[in-house]
Amino acid sequence: MDIRFQAGGSSHWKADVVLSFVFEGEHAETACSSLVECAPWLGIAPAWRDFRGNKGESVMFYGPQAMDVSRVLGIGLGKPEKADMTGFRYAVGRALRLCREYNLETVGMDGTSLSRVAEKLGVGLDALVREAVISAFLGLYRYERWMSEKSGHSDPRWLAVMLEGEYVDDSVRSAARMAEAEASGLMLARDAVNDPANVMTPSAFAEKARTVAAKYDMNFRVLGPSELEAEGMNAYLAVARGSAEEPRMAVVEYAPKGTEGLEPVVLVGKGLCFDSGGISLKPAKGMEDMKGDMSGAAAVLGVMEALGRLAPSLAPKRPVVGIMACAENMPGGHATRPGDIVVAKNGKSVEIVNTDAEGRLVLADALCWAQEQYRPFRLLDIATLTGACAVALGLGAAGLFSVDEELGAALHEAGTLLGERNWRLPLWTSTSLEALKSPCADMVNSGPREGGAIHAAVFLQQFIGEGVAWAHIDMAAADTGESPINAKGATGFGVRTLLSAVWEKEETVLQ
Ligand code: BES
Numbered sequence: 001m002d003i004r005f006q007a008g009g010s011s012h013w014k015a016d017v018v019l020s021f022v023f024e025g026e027h028a029e030t031a032c033s034s035l036v037e038c039a040p041w042l043g044i045a046p047a048w049r050d051f052r053g054n055k056g057e058s059v060m061f062y063g064p065q066a067m068d069v070s071r072v073l074g075i076g077l078g079k080p081e082k083a084d085m086t087g088f089r090y091a092v093g094r095a096l097r098l099c100r101e102y103n104l105e106t107v108g109m110d111g112t113s114l115s116r117v118a119e120k121l122g123v124g125l126d127a128l129v130r131e132a133v134i135s136a137f138l139g140l141y142r143y144e145r146w147m148s149e150k151s152g153h154s155d156p157r158w159l160a161v162m163l164e165g166e167y168v169d170d171s172v173r174s175a176a177r178m179a180e181a182e183a184s185g186l187m188l189a190r191d192a193v194n195d196p197a198n199v200m201t202p203s204a205f206a207e208k209a210r211t212v213a214a215k216y217d218m219n220f221r222v223l224g225p226s227e228l229e230a231e232g233m234n235a236y237l238a239v240a241r242g243s244a245e246e247p248r249m250a251v252v253e254y255a256p257k258g259t260e261g262l263e264p265v266v267l268v269g270k271g272l273c274f275d276s277g278g279i280s281l282k283p284a285k286g287m288e289d290m291k292g293d294m295s296g297a298a299a300v301l302g303v304m305e306a307l308g309r310l311a312p313s314l315a316p317k318r319p320v321v322g323i324m325a326c327a328e329n330m331p332g333g334h335a336t337r338p339g340d341i342v343v344a345k346n347g348k349s350v351e352i353v354n355t356d357a358e359g360r361l362v363l364a365d366a367l368c369w370a371q372e373q374y375r376p377f378r379l380l381d382i383a384t385l386t387g388a389c390a391v392a393l394g395l396g397a398a399g400l401f402s403v404d405e406e407l408g409a410a411l412h413e414a415g416t417l418l419g420e421r422n423w424r425l426p427l428w429t430s431t432s433l434e435a436l437k438s439p440c441a442d443m444v445n446s447g448p449r450e451g452g453a454i455h456a457a458v459f460l461q462q463f464i465g466e467g468v469a470w471a472h473i474d475m476a477a478a479d480t481g482e483s484p485i486n487a488k489g490a491t492g493f494g495v496r497t498l499l500s501a502v503w504e505k506e507e508t509v510l511q
Pocket residue numbers: 275293354356357358359384385386387388446447452476477
């Protein structure tokens with residue numbers, strides 16, 4: 001679906017359908033006043049009798065077929081004082097799904113109604129357009145790769161933002177471009193997570209990363225078993241040993257012109273293409289969901305895709321490195337046993353008491369490698385790390401850990417604004433280290449259930465150097481979902497939050 005603009009007021013607007021957003025209790029005439037020139041019939045359309053603007057309501061208004069605009073889809077947003085961005089996103093997602101259902105090929109969005117919504121939500125028109133465009137793509141997203149019977153309806157050809165003014169503001173134009181890039185990253189992440197583990201193996205993931213890098217002329221590196229061994233990444237290797245699939249650590253380096261030599265923002269994603277638990281085998285129920293244990297790595301690749309789409313006109317002021325630590329955790333004959341001890345890259349020994357606490361082992365070495373290679377300006381990791389995080393915060397939210405106040409606050413705010421909810425959790429280092437004491441090694445890899453997300457974060461912290469601006473995002477409860485902007489399955493969570501961390505403050509596009 002292309003994103004377009006139609007400026008110059010409603011006499012210049014033309015599409016199979018125009019979406020108009022209406023709050024409950026708003027005067028009908030106000031709500032559709034801007035459409036009078038392209039749809040003069042709208043004022044007397046009979047369907048007004050039943051359209052209230054309630055939340056979740058949508059009503060199609062029909063006019064004479066020969067008009068430039070012969071359909072208007074009225075979309076209710078509910079009471080203005082209760083309206084929020086999530087409700088708006090869902091309304092857009094629902095609307096685009098309906099347009100597809102009706103086989104409407106070209107869709108417009110009434111900019112006047114968008115301006116009203118922006119004002120009520122306290123954001124600029126550019127920010128709202130960004131959310132509208134992303135939600136349109138996400139609403140339409142579906143994963144049908146394996147369905148022998150595909151849905152017969154195809155996506156609209158284009159979506160136009162229809163504006164009153166003669167010209168399209170640069171800020172609105174770049175907000176739409178940003179949205180297209182983000183949506184592209186989100187959908188790439190969703191596809192990777194939705195793909196089953198027999199297809200999206202560590203090697204296949206690495207090849208996908210290579211393809212993204214090649215497409216945007218970014219540098220690509222990959223470490224297989226022998227490279228990981230040469231680097232002393234024994235904790236990482238311990239996880240992969242029980243699987244017939246070789247581990248792959250894929251690295252995509254993006255250095256926009258003029259940033260060469262600067263310290264990069266480094267993103268590290270957990271890429272467990274399947275997590276059976278290993279010898280500490282998981283129960284059968286729900287184990288299929290563990291194909292999504294590479295959601296962190298998928299989010300990182302989604303960020304690289306989005307950055308590639310934005311280049312060269314919008315580029316971060318520093319290089320960005322995406323590290324995707326892929327492996328499969330299986331209970332094969334060479335699998336790590338509970339009680340095995342490994343020495344990680346930084347020399348710390350770990351007694352692996354539970355082979356299902358594998359994400360932290362992979363990440364520990366990947367984080368060490370990242371710091372050695374790049375001296376990161378910022379170091380972020382994202383992982384489906386602990387079920388305990390889901391217990392703590394509920395489904396749909398991520399745990400955010402950082403002792404760097406500025407970074408922690410920025411990531412929390414970004415996640416909140418972008419619809420990727422996170423909540424800050426503490427790094428109670430000495431308490432967790434006590435809980436992770438081993439009688440025979442520097443640490444065990446798994447502590448008590450209580451506070452499990454914190455123990456995991458503190459475990460990772462042991463592999464972070466002094467003074468490194470590091471944040472850890474535990475997205476175990478946010479990798480899958482279902483909503484009007486999320487076909488049941490992968491969410492793509494993390495792409496937008498991580499992307500926010502690559503911009504310097506003054507570059508931030510949102511608001
Ligand atoms: N990948 C899981 C965490 C997970 C659970 C993600 C549910 C998504 C949904 C992780 O590797 C794991 O197994 N964690 C264990 C840690 C425990 C053994 C300390 C857990 O949460 O049970």
